[in-house]
Amino acid sequence: MAQKQALRQGDFLKIGMDDGTFCFARVLHEPYMAFYGLRSEDERPIDEVAQSKVLFKLAVMNRAVTSGRWRVIGNLPLEEELRQPVKSFRQDPITKKLSIYVNGADSSATPEACANLERAAVWDPEHVEDRLRDHFAGVPNKWVESLRFKE
Known part of the structure; x- marks a missing residue:
């Protein structure tokens, strides 16, 4: 059974994808996380992850981490841009x-x-993993499309 982990601002998360690669995220202020445009076949140093482009910021169920599905791999203080409130x-x-x-x-x-x-x-x-997978495959994501505003 996975050990429960408490989330802290600035935590870096390793997200295992079904093709054996990893994507990375960062805990902002709960429940928000930033997801990076970095995919790798192995764990990357958190400094390298921090230098990567942020693809999107979302509110995410914390069970992603507390269940052990996404692992905390380190922590750094949040940069100014990541300390700003998330608008939706x-x-x-x-x-x-x-x-x-x-x-x-x-x-x-x-x-x-x-x-x-x-x-x-x-x-x-x-659903976040689906979105990351689709991003790196260069295809539209059904969850993003379903959440667009309707005119």
Whole structure:
């Protein structure tokens, strides 16, 4: 049985993919994590991971780590950019009105303001792994497509 791990800001995570490679993430402020554009056949030093491009930031179920599915491989203090609040959008299912959600508060928004934001949602680790797999394969991800705002 996997040993439970507590999450700390700045923790680097190793995500085992089904093809034997690894992807990497970083714990921001719970429940948010940043996912890097680095895939490797072996574990990489955290300095190298930190220098990689951040692909996206999502809220993720912490069972990804507490279950032992994703392993903590180190910790560094968060860079200024990663300490910033994560913005996402919400859309009313009936009126279709959009808002930007940050730090627990909503403000009205236009489609243009939401175009590059993630929908406010908490992702399962399996869906994040699908998204990473699709990113590196260069194909659209069904979860991302299903969460886009509707006009």
